[in-house]
Amino acid sequence: MGDNLGNLELAHVFYWLRDLLLATGLTEPWVTIVTYTALGAMMFGVLALLALFLVWWERKIGGHIQQRFGPMRTGWHGWYQTVMDALKLLQKEDVVVDKRDKFVFFWAPVVCFVAAFLAYVVMPFGNRLIVADLNIGILYIMAVTTFTVISLLMAGWGSNNKYALLGGLRSAAQVVSYEVPMVASILTVIVYAGSLSMVDIVEAQSGLFINWNIFRLPFGPIAFIVYIIAATAEANRTPFDIPEAEQELVAGFNIEYSGMKFAMFFLAEFVNMFTVSAIAVTLFFGGWNGVFLPSWLWFLLKTLGVVLLLMLFRWTYPRLRVDQLMEFAWKFLVPLAFANLILGSIMKYLGWYW
Amino acid sequence: MGVLKGLKELLRGMGITGRHLGRHAVTIQYPEERWTMPERSRGVVVLLSDKETGELNCTGCALCEKACPTGAIDMDAPRGEDKKRVLTKFVVDNAICCFCGLCEEACNFCAIKMDTRYEMSVLDKKELVWDLFKLQEMGKDTAYEDTRKKKNPARVLKPGEKMPEAKPPEAKPEPAPVNPGENKPAAETPEAKPAEEPKKPEEPAGDDKKSESGGEN
Numbered sequence: 001m002g003d004n005l006g007n008l009e010l011a012h013v014f015y016w017l018r019d020l021l022l023a024t025g026l027t028e029p030w031v032t033i034v035t036y037t038a039l040g041a042m043m044f045g046v047l048a049l050l051a052l053f054l055v056w057w058e059r060k061i062g063g064h065i066q067q068r069f070g071p072m073r074t075g076w077h078g079w080y081q082t083v084m085d086a087l088k089l090l091q092k093e094d095v096v097v098d099k100r101d102k103f104v105f106f107w108a109p110v111v112c113f114v115a116a117f118l119a120y121v122v123m124p125f126g127n128r129l130i131v132a133d134l135n136i137g138i139l140y141i142m143a144v145t146t147f148t149v150i151s152l153l154m155a156g157w158g159s160n161n162k163y164a165l166l167g168g169l170r171s172a173a174q175v176v177s178y179e180v181p182m183v184a185s186i187l188t189v190i191v192y193a194g195s196l197s198m199v200d201i202v203e204a205q206s207g208l209f210i211n212w213n214i215f216r217l218p219f220g221p222i223a224f225i226v227y228i229i230a231a232t233a234e235a236n237r238t239p240f241d242i243p244e245a246e247q248e249l250v251a252g253f254n255i256e257y258s259g260m261k262f263a264m265f266f267l268a269e270f271v272n273m274f275t276v277s278a279i280a281v282t283l284f285f286g287g288w289n290g291v292f293l294p295s296w297l298w299f300l301l302k303t304l305g306v307v308l309l310l311m312l313f314r315w316t317y318p319r320l321r322v323d324q325l326m327e328f329a330w331k332f333l334v335p336l337a338f339a340n341l342i343l344g345s346i347m348k349y350l351g352w353y354w
Numbered sequence: 355m356g357v358l359k360g361l362k363e364l365l366r367g368m369g370i371t372g373r374h375l376g377r378h379a380v381t382i383q384y385p386e387e388r389w390t391m392p393e394r395s396r397g398v399v400v401l402l403s404d405k406e407t408g409e410l411n412c413t414g415c416a417l418c419e420k421a422c423p424t425g426a427i428d429m430d431a432p433r434g435e436d437k438k439r440v441l442t443k444f445v446v447d448n449a450i451c452c453f454c455g456l457c458e459e460a461c462n463f464c465a466i467k468m469d470t471r472y473e474m475s476v477l478d479k480k481e482l483v484w485d486l487f488k489l490q491e492m493g494k495d496t497a498y499e500d501t502r503k504k505k506n507p508a509r510v511l512k513p514g515e516k517m518p519e520a521k522p523p524e525a526k527p528e529p530a531p532v533n534p535g536e537n538k539p540a541a542e543t544p545e546a547k548p549a550e551e552p553k554k555p556e557e558p559a560g561d562d563k564k565s566e567s568g569g570e571n
Contacts, residue, residue: 313368
């Protein structure tokens with residue numbers, strides 16, 4: 001990844017840290033390891049704070065949709081409520097089931113947490129603000145975000161609880177189904193960008209907002225709709241939250257988790273929501289492209305806009321039944337996504353686009 | 355085209371929630387903010403005092419005690435030496451009170467009222483038993499319309515003061531022959547009942563008028 005350093009806006013920090021470490025007499029492999037660890041820690045910190053903010057925001061949005069206030073007690077409009085919640089969860093006793101599968105039970109939240117953060121390796125936060133511009137960026141994201149479902153299955157299996165297992169299995173079935181239309185809609189975008197690299201995809205949409213993929217009529221909006229539906233299902237959010245359907249499965253896969261392990265699942269869920277929104281922005285809303293404001297701020301604002309859309313979904317729509325969920329994925333979304341892909345490819349081939 | 359219709363309806367739902375997002379919350383931040391309760395709302399029971407003299411309006415007729423369906427009111431107002439009623443006891447147990455407001459309905463002398471206050475959580479159940487002075491204290495600022503045609507307040511027995519028991523033996527033999535049978539079931543207050551019972555309970559004004567004139571003489 002070293003040869004990509006020229007693309008980094010973070011390069012200043014990177015080189016400064018590198019020089020500092022070299023001055024202390026560290027040898028080459030260690031310098032790289034330490035600098036990348038520092039970079040990773042930085043990303044982790046930012047994303048953990050972002051997840052806490054999203055939990056707070058979700059509660060505020062949900063409250064105001066129902067004409068409540070949401071958290072109001074801790075600070076101005078309860079702004080550090082989720083920080084306090086996280087601290088509380090860290091202090092709590094780690095209650096475990098006696099007859100659990102020890103190894104699987106322990107590693108499930110870890111896998112979930114790590115999988116949630118892996119996608120940010122190739123996420124273009126701004127112009128030249130990316131950890132590593134892989135030439136298979138979007139493929140990499142599709143691969144690693146699916147790790148989440150493995151962790152949910154592990155949690156369901158390891159808990160030795162029927163509700164947890166049902167939640168895990170439902171989650172697996174759901175993610176496998178919705179992965180198909182999701183990839184098909186992403187392929188439509190890739191056909192136009194001509195590259196799997198996240199940076200190339202964003203740069204293909206540079207210029208005014210009319211160049212964004214969502215405005216590439218008629219297949220852009222359809223691809224976006226298919227993507228956002230599938231992404232909601234991937235992030236296990238409300239119209240498709242059958243893996244943790246409270247009324248049926250108590251809490252689903254995380255029923256037996258408490259304390260810090262639960263906090264990891266919980267934060268990972270919100271990081272996942274931000275991930276799918278960030279991918280949606282990169283693919284359909286021109287990524288960091290924008291005028292006047294700095295590129296990273298444009299990216300953040302657009303992503304928070306998509307997050308707001310997902311939150312509105314959650315507080316508006318009732319949950320789908322399991323069979324309706326599968327029917328919707330296979331009988332409606334998959335044909336629509338592939339028809340859209342074929343249409344888009346033909347138009348690209350004929351050059352009927354701008 | 356069912357798909358398009360469904361999509362339209364989904365967007366309509368989003369519009370509704372989006373509209374509600376912009377509205378102001380209806381929540382009251384309770385300990386800091388409170389509702390102003392409506393005038394007719396039924397909170398705690400209080401005893402009202404005369405606006406000018408400041409003494410209790412209660413005549414001691416015990417209509418509220420009879421009206422109370424749960425027996426939350428426990429009062430005692432025997433006739434004193436001058437045949438005027440002396441309010442020796444007026445206790446409301448708020449733990450039993452069902453806030454029906456029937457005592458307020460029954461009272462003909464604007465003496466008892468359901469106040470709009472509704473917060474009375476205490477650490478000990480005994481603190482919910484409010485005596486005469488507590489009830490008067492609570493009703494000090496309660497707004498009410500004084501619709502009494504005649505004022506006939508009972509004297510309040512001060513704490514520590516003994517009930518004067520000079521006259522009741524004289525009053526007793528007088529009404530006893532009129533209707534001795536009806537006295538027995540409701541013989542809660544042996545001193546007061548014999549004097550009161552010959553009249554119907556619906557006419558406490560006349561009863562009190564009589565006792566008032568007796569007092570003046």
